[in-house]
């Protein structure tokens with residue numbers, strides 16, 4: 001077995017892509033200096049930790 005640098009780079013890219021899809025973190029959207037729920041689009045103050053409209057939680 002020989003390890004060609006080009007093949008390793010390709011595998012590494014695939015690895016990053018797979019990890020990206022699995023560990024994707026959903027965060028608050030931003031709209032007019034307020035937090036916006038990515039699920040329902042509800043606007044909340046900066047202090048909001050979860051959506052009071054649909055109950056979405058960025059840490060769930």
Ligand SMILES: [Zn+2]
Pocket residue numbers: 037038039040041042051052053054055056
């Ligand atoms: Zn919501």
